[in-house]
Amino acid sequence: MDYYSSHINKLIESLSSLPGIGNKSAQRLAFHIINMSDEQVDALADAITGAKKNVHYCKECFTLTDEDLCPICRSEKRNHRQIMVVENTRDLAAYEKTGKYDGVYHVLHGAISPMLGVGPSDIKIKELIIRLQKDVDEVIIATNASLEGETTAMYIAKLVKPTGIKVSRIASGVPVGGDLENIDEVTLLRALEGRTEL
Secondary structure, three states: OOOOOHHHHHHHHHHHOOOOOOHHHHHHHHHHHHHOOHHHHHHHHHHHHHHHHHOEEOOOOOOEEOOOOOHHHHOOOOEEEEEEEEOOHHHHHHHHHHOOOOEEEEEOOOOOEHHHOEOHHHOOHHHHHHHOOOOOOEEEEOOOOOHHHHHHHHHHHHHHHHHOOEEEEOOOOOOOOOOHHHOOHHHHHHHHHOOOOO
């Protein structure tokens, strides 16, 4: 039995189709939107349609931007000889928040996953190899520590090593505040192998 009118149900259904939004969250958002002023609703709708129409891939690194080149690729202060390879734009944003990386990025938009039918040609690996024909000193592979991320990292390393460009992999291991007894063996091994001198 429907509790709400068709317009409310349609709004709830549309919102619940978004990732991470369940039915209860969708209901809360729908009622919030309904109680917003007409100007606020118009601004929200304009922001959504504007982003959808104007956001595309950066021609250099393939992150999302509304210009030909993203601000990172345009910046002369960045080290364009060092490329960090990430799976998606959210990963790029996470590294940028640290404020410690001054190189540029390459966004793959996925990871190799034979189980899901995602191969090397389905993500931006070919575009990375084309970028490496420029003056590049190092490729830092910062894919996730999942099976797919590791597969992608090994595949990229195999392609890049013959070019003579340095290939490195981000260290992964024990999270801050984590108890060693609760951490799996693979994570502990990666932490041991990625140790640094104090």
